[in-house]
Amino acid sequence: MSGTAPRLVGRRAECERLSGLVAAAEAGRSQVLVLRGEAGIGRTALLAFVAERAGGCRVRRAAGVESERELAFAGLHQLCGPLLDRGDALPPPQREALHTAFGLRPGGAPDRFVLGLAVLSLLAAVAAERPLVCLVDDVQEMDRPSARTLEFVCRRLPTGPVAVVLAVRDTDEEPRLTGLPSLRLRGLADGDAAALLHSTATGRLDPRVRDRILVESRGNPLALLELSRGLSPTELAFGGATAVTGPLDRRLEGEVLRQVAPLPEPTRRLLLTAAAEPTGDLALLWRAAGRLGIGPGAAGAAEASGLVTLHHRVRFRHPLARSAVYRSAAPAQRRAVHRALGEATDPEADPDRRAWHLSRAATGPDEDVAAQLERSAGRALTSGGPAAAAAFLEKAAQLTADPVRRTRRGLQAARAKVAAGAFDDAAALVVGVGEQPLPEAERGRAELLRGRISLAADRTDEALSQLLAVARRWATLDPRLARDAHLDAFRAAVSRGRTAAGPATRRVAEAVRGTPxxxxxxxxxxxxxxxxxxxxDGDPAAAPLLQRAVRGFLTGELPVDEAAGPVRLAAVTAASLWDPTGWDALTRRHLAAAREAGALGVLPSALEARALARVCAGDLAGAASLVAEARSVTEGAGIARASSAEAGLLAVRGDPDQAEPVLRSCLADALAHGEGHAVSTVQWARAVLANGLGRYGDARRAAEAAADPGGLGPSRWALAELVEAGVRSGDPRAAAAAFESLAAATRASGTEWALGVAAGRQALLSRGEDADALYREAVDRLTRTPVQLELARTRLLHGEWLRREGRRVDARVQLRAAHEALSAMGAGAFAERARQELLATGESVRARSATGPWRLTGQEERIARLAAAGLTNREIGTAVHLSRRTVEWHLRKVFEKLGVTDRRQLRRHLPEGPPPPG
Known part of the structure; x- marks a missing residue:
């Protein structure tokens, strides 16, 4: 969810304490806290958490920089420089001390005491306007005068709305900031460390490798993140990575090399062999060592170095120490070690690891090893995902001398890279393949793959042209390949929607019907x-065919390449047919296949599609979780794209302050990429938001921009929004025209969802008993579907109509049901409409939050959960570092927002899942 604080794995207690610190500042009580811990333990991440939590405060940040350690007051200038406009009100001696320290006036070093008082006065003056939170990172790197001044200030911080959090890394130097309240950060617990490693790895890890990483990292979050961020699953699982991935790597590498250099040569080779074999198998290490002529005596010096232990398993002191040892070796040394490890690995028990080691030892083409790698790729696709399969296949192609085999393996590697989301790498492989003389069959597959890469990389116009050309060229030579190209061309045309030059979907359709x-x-x-x-030919002729086609994808195996294309298109088709069962099942299967395969090229779109399905089902909490996961995946892959599923979610929640920025961003993004389908989705979402808020003119304009009877998905749903907006905005002609198109499509579909939507919208255009009967039909049909959002909205429409007809008692029945359902979902604007209508019938109803329980602040949600669990106000205050009276104040706000009167009602009004950690 946009705007929420980051969730830090395994840091709930720390986040609770830091949130209490911010709350204290907001309540007018000064607080100081020093975060202590080793490099990479999470100090900076927790400072970012505080900054996010302190949304109602003024936040000032500073950080020690090693290159500025000799510049007096450089750190203090970072913190206070932008605040100097308040300095004119300080007493002259203090103002002069500040100006002298910052070089704004000549003079010697300012008096330390006066300068400290000046900083105190400056912070107090700023905090008088708005609570102030100061965050200072890497104090150990800060220039000494700044550090001393900050320490002086923290020991004398006046009572008031100021919080200071200082982060200091453990070093061999003298302790800093002693005596101040502090929080020592420890490594993550095993379960949390495993969860963090799993969240950042792009595929499955060998359990032996995972356990070894967890032991060596000792729960250090940065070690886990840096280790997995720059490495593929194959490099993690089989070793052989040489890239330096971050500053922690570089620091450790220098330390490790200083320790390795004086060791005897056999010991250095033993360490290198241990570093190249990531499972920690001690027996395998000694078998390989024997092949390298390394005797048992090398172990003593290796363990004495402190870098490694050789007992039941091989354990390096730190996982990045392992990679530093490996990187420091010469290529010939690494090849020799890999050959020994490959030859020492049992070909029956671990053929994939054997093949990988032998491939790292090869100096030229080797068909035997290439064939082993190709077999390993097939197994890796099911056990390690497409990224691992691609690594095996790419290496196999490099070791293949025969040009035809090399081409085939290169294309297989490129296909796997597309599934893994590595589009640039895939394109480079295809280019390399294209430079070789190709047999006809391989040429066709290469051309199809180029089109698919363009489509996956959002170059939709280019992809459409390429795919149609492939289909034409191969229609008679290879009908199967041509049909595959046509299916991908449909995906491109549907993505382009009305933004494509010419009727793209019809062009593809006519080409398909002309192909046997x-x-x-x-x-x-x-x-x-x-x-x-x-x-x-339109909906009536197509609906039976498409319904049978959708059913065909509900059972049977679902390979990852189908999840990337046909299943995604089948899911959109099911949504367009108002088939909730098929849509739900296909989005669930699509997502499960993408997750199971670790296919980063498929996963974001699968998460988005599933999230939109959950929005329409009324499961906004589930949709929010999926949107957050999609954002995590795309950010981890370095993809900066707006989320149309998030736009739909926020539109239904009905808070324009949250929704509008996301809608604008999504629309700009979709237009920039020429994605007409995404444009329709955003405009549909905007129409939903405006209808919920009663801004019917805005809703009509947005729905007109989205509605397209010839489109798929949201472009069809927008017709229903246009009927409601047209009627309510006084434009019955627009409403009637939209209903005519809607009725044709829903009649052809014939599902309960389709007919329920049609009946409800026809009721808006009807009068008297006809309208009442149509509303009842709509509610009856929708009750038999999982599309709870549409059901609740239809009850709202019916209740509004009944009240206007003067049937207050009947209206209350529908409006109460609508209000309860919409409030429980978190559809705030529609729920408020229902509440206002209930008030108009004479019924008293409490206002709920604008977006349901998710409108609670993080602090309020934590307190509400603790209260729901049975804790007293005093116990809650202890847990969140607040006074009993402050807890009471927060609970009153919670009760008002959720519309409850006692603690027993809290549990069913809170969203599922854990509370915010901060």
Whole structure:
């Protein structure tokens, strides 16, 4: 969810304490805290957490910089420089001390006591306007005068709305900031460390490797993150990575090399062998050492160095020490070690690890090893995901002398890289393949793959042209390949929507209908035929074909390449048919396949599709979790894209302050990339938001921009929004025209969702008993579906109509049901509409939060959960570092926001899942 504080794995207690510090400052009580710990333990991340939590405060930040340690007052200038405009009100001696320290006036070093008082006065003056939170990182690197002044200030911080958090790394130097309240950060617990490693790894890890990493990292978050961030699953699992991934690496590397240099040569080779074999298998290490002529005597010096222990398993002192040993060796030394490890590995028990080691030892083409790698890739696709398979195949291609085999393996590697989200790497592989003389069959596969890479990389126009050209060229030579190209072309055309030059979907449809079916058509062919009929002959002819095609994807195996294409298209088709069961099942299968395979190229879109399905089902909490996961995946992959699923989620929640910035960002992003389908989704979301808020003119304009009877998904749902907006904004002609298109599509679909939507919107255009009967039909049909959001909205429409008809008692029944459902979902604007209508019937109802329980602040949600768990106000105050009276004040706000009157009601009004950690 946009705007929420970051959730830090395993740091709940620390976040609680820091949140209490911010709350104290907001309540007018000064606080100081020193965060202590080793490099990488999470001090900076916790400072970022404080900054996010302190949204209602003024935040000033500073950090010690090694290169500025000799510049007196450089750190203090970072913190106080932007505040100097308040300095004119300080007493002259203090003002002069500040100006002298910052070089604004000539003079010698300012008096330390006067300067400290000046900083205290300056912070107090700023905090008088707004609570102030000062965050200072890496104090151990700060120039000494600044550090002394900050220590002086922290020991004398006056009572008032000021909080200071200082982070200091453990060093061999004299202790800093002694005597101040402090919090020592320890390594993460095993379970939390495993969760963090799992969240950052791009595929499955060998359990032996995972356990070894956890032991060696000792719960250090940065060690876990830096270790996995720059390495593929294959490099983590099999070793052989040489890239320096971060500053912690570089610091450790220098330390390790100083310790390794004086060791005897056999000991250095033993350490290198241990570093190259990531499972920590001691027996394997000694078998390989024997092949290298390393005797048992080398172990004593290795353990005496403190870098490694050689008992039941091989354990390095730190996982990055292992990689430093490996990187420091010459290439020839690494190759010799890998050959020994490969030859010492049992080919029956661990063929993949053997093949990987032998590949790292090769100096030229080696068909035997390449064949082993190709077999390993097949196993890796199911056990380690496409990234691991791609690594095996790419290495196999490099070791292949035969050009035809090399081409085939290179194309297989490129396909795996597309599934893994490595589009640039895939494109480079295809270019390399294209430079070789290709057999006809391989040329066709290469051309298809180029189109798929363009599509996956959001170059949709380019992809559409490439894919249609492939389909034309291979229609008679290879009908199966041509059909695959047509299916991908449909994906491109649907993505482009109305932004494509010309009717793109019809162009593809006509091309499909002019191509013969291949022998033995499968479910992809059924989907392709149905879509071709839809975009040439319309819904009545296409609906039965598409419904059968969707059912075909509900069972059977789901390879990752199908999850990337056909299943995604089938899910959009199900949504367009108002088929909630098919849509739910396909988005669930799509996501499960992407997660199971670790396919980063597929996972973000699978999460987004699933999130949108949960929004329509009324599960906004589940949708929010999926949106957050999608953001985590895309940010981890370095992809900066706005989320149309998040736009839909925020629109239904109904808070314009939260929704509008995301809607604008998504729309700009979609237009920049020429994604008409995403444009329609955003405009549909904007129409939902405006309808919820009763801004019907805005809703009509947004729905008109989104609505497209010939489109798929949200472009069709927008017709329903346009009917409501048109009626309510006084434009019955627009509403009637939209309903005509909506009725044709829903009639052809015939599902309860489709017919329920149609009946509810027709009721808006009807009068008297006809309207009442249509509303009742709509509610009856929608009750039999999982689409709870539409059901609640239809009850709201019916209740509004009943009240206007003067049937207050009947209206209350529908409005109460709507209000309870919409409030429980968190659909705040629609819930408020229902509440206002209930008030108009004479019923008293408490206001709930604008977006349900998610409108609670993090502090309020934590207190509410503790209260729901049975803690007293005094116990809650102890847990969150607040006074009993402050807890009481927060609980009164919680009760008002949630519309509850006692603690027993809290549990069912809070979203599922753990409380915010801060």
């Amino acid at each position: 079916l291949p022998a033995g058509p499968g479910r992809e062919d059924a989907l392709l035929e149905g879509l071709a009929v839809l975009f040439t």
